[in-house]
Amino acid sequence: MLGSHSLTALLASALYLLRHHAEAEEEYRAAIELLRQGLGGPLILEVGLGSLRINEKKVALTAPGATELSEHLLLHGIGRATIPEQPDLRQLTTFLRVISAFPGTYPSVDEVLAAIGPETLRAFAVVASPDALSIMRYAPAEGVFTFDPSGWDGDHLVPKPRPPRGPKSTAPVDRAPPRTPITVPSLPSVSTRSPSALEAIVARGRKAVMNHDWSGVLHAALELLEAESEAPTEAAGNAYRIELKRLVPKTHLVQIARLATSETQRHDAIALLRRMGGDATEVLMNMLVEAMSVGERRGYYSAITQMANGTEVIIHHLGHPLWYVVRNAADLCGEMDIQRAVPDLARQMNHSDERVRRSVAGALARIGTAGSTEPLRRALSDPAATVRLHAARYLDGRRGRALTGQLLQLMDKEGEEEVLREVTLALGRIGTTDAIQALTRMAAPSHKVFGLRKKPLPHRLWAVEGLGLAGRTAMASLQALVADEDPQIGSAVRKALDSLPL
Numbered sequence: 001m002l003g004s005h006s007l008t009a010l011l012a013s014a015l016y017l018l019r020h021h022a023e024a025e026e027e028y029r030a031a032i033e034l035l036r037q038g039l040g041g042p043l044i045l046e047v048g049l050g051s052l053r054i055n056e057k058k059v060a061l062t063a064p065g066a067t068e069l070s071e072h073l074l075l076h077g078i079g080r081a082t083i084p085e086q087p088d089l090r091q092l093t094t095f096l097r098v099i100s101a102f103p104g105t106y107p108s109v110d111e112v113l114a115a116i117g118p119e120t121l122r123a124f125a126v127v128a129s130p131d132a133l134s135i136m137r138y139a140p141a142e143g144v145f146t147f148d149p150s151g152w153d154g155d156h157l158v159p160k161p162r163p164p165r166g167p168k169s170t171a172p173v174d175r176a177p178p179r180t181p182i183t184v185p186s187l188p189s190v191s192t193r194s195p196s197a198l199e200a201i202v203a204r205g206r207k208a209v210m211n212h213d214w215s216g217v218l219h220a221a222l223e224l225l226e227a228e229s230e231a232p233t234e235a236a237g238n239a240y241r242i243e244l245k246r247l248v249p250k251t252h253l254v255q256i257a258r259l260a261t262s263e264t265q266r267h268d269a270i271a272l273l274r275r276m277g278g279d280a281t282e283v284l285m286n287m288l289v290e291a292m293s294v295g296e297r298r299g300y301y302s303a304i305t306q307m308a309n310g311t312e313v314i315i316h317h318l319g320h321p322l323w324y325v326v327r328n329a330a331d332l333c334g335e336m337d338i339q340r341a342v343p344d345l346a347r348q349m350n351h352s353d354e355r356v357r358r359s360v361a362g363a364l365a366r367i368g369t370a371g372s373t374e375p376l377r378r379a380l381s382d383p384a385a386t387v388r389l390h391a392a393r394y395l396d397g398r399r400g401r402a403l404t405g406q407l408l409q410l411m412d413k414e415g416e417e418e419v420l421r422e423v424t425l426a427l428g429r430i431g432t433t434d435a436i437q438a439l440t441r442m443a444a445p446s447h448k449v450f451g452l453r454k455k456p457l458p459h460r461l462w463a464v465e466g467l468g469l470a471g472r473t474a475m476a477s478l479q480a481l482v483a484d485e486d487p488q489i490g491s492a493v494r495k496a497l498d499s500l501p502l
Helices: 003-022 026-039 064-076 087-097 110-117 118-124 195-209 215-229 236-245 251-259 266-274 280-288 292-306 312-317 324-337 341-351 354-367 369-380 385-393 397-413 417-430 433-443 457-479 487-499
Strands: 042-046 053-054 078-083
Touching: 003 026, 003 053, 003 064, 003 087, 026 087, 042 064, 064 078, 064 087, 064 236, 078 087, 078 118, 078 369, 087 110, 087 118, 087 397, 110 118, 195 215, 195 236, 215 236, 215 251, 215 266, 266 280, 266 292, 266 324, 266 487, 280 292, 280 312, 280 324, 280 487, 292 324, 292 354, 312 341, 324 341, 324 354, 341 354, 341 369, 354 385, 354 397, 369 385, 385 397, 397 417, 397 433, 417 433, 417 457, 417 487, 433 457, 457 487
Parallel strands: none
Antiparallel strands: 042 053, 042 078
């Protein structure tokens, strides 16, 4: 006898084939034959909201196929069924065919039981569930297909169209055991979608896939997302999530990712890609690596920065052999504040390419965790000016306090004007006592510092700007410079004082 997990997976596989691949008769027969051989006795299925039991033993919904099996039953109002030890193949297929139908195919639980038929109801001891998911509607669906066992000779599983319903029969339906009738009200305030909405969306999406119409696939996928948000229960919404995963597998994400570079479809494509998780991030990273134009690279880069999952893929690219891939990954780590990337970024501070070290230094400064301090020390001493510049550009009080001493040393010896300006502004943002004192000395008039050559005016202006960034702790230093002989210094000081918070 097979274990409950194996039986659950086989039943879920059979249901999947009946719903999505009715033509796959050989695969269906193989699954059913394995199921029949592995029974070893009656198989009792019991489901409730958030629970599944096989032969009275609880099965975790994380087990393969467990969630799908339980929801197939609840979506059609079935709470309990028993598959006999030697089930009749026709009856078993009838039962599975009915519960594999798309949600809304049958407007009520009574019609589900009627479709199963009294003979199969009795043989499988089918009992309706008080926890039936409320997504049925009394309005009939158009063009719905259902299985007709009377026309099946044991060889063909292709469903036949359901004939138009006449007046509801008053003859009692044979059920075992008796149950309390369930009334499922319409829920227009929750969702106004028709009973066949899911089936119709999926059909449009599959047609678009067959026609390589990826804009159509995108629109169908977004419809599934919208329908999921309108579902009355979490479990009902899972039916839409399952179909979304099937409509847009990883192989199709490449085509959706290309739409992320389109001016008209970028936002829709990114909304879908965000929902597809880490797989979408991986696809976008690969597309970024292979992009041939600047526009494509910008589009993919922008899309990646909006991903909520899959950051481990970005970290993995920090070890790529191509320098520009490592550079892009480092830029993404900084922009997305991926703190787990700090150890990998630190290793790349020894990269031979200056452009990589520049991006790594900027990323480490933007992330600013304790682990960033030591590699940033190396960046501030890097022989390449662009690396030193990017290390200083993003430092502030939170990120750079531990680096104040090294910045002060660099301010005294830095020969590159652009780097010196960034160091000066970084000291202002850090705003420690030592930083403010150094900026005050740098901003002071030359004649007040005995023995020093005249200071360049740009250096003094940068120092004033840095004091303004330091906030009210630098107010006294700024006020002492208001009456400076140089009108540009006075103007800059007044501007800095006006910008201070009250």
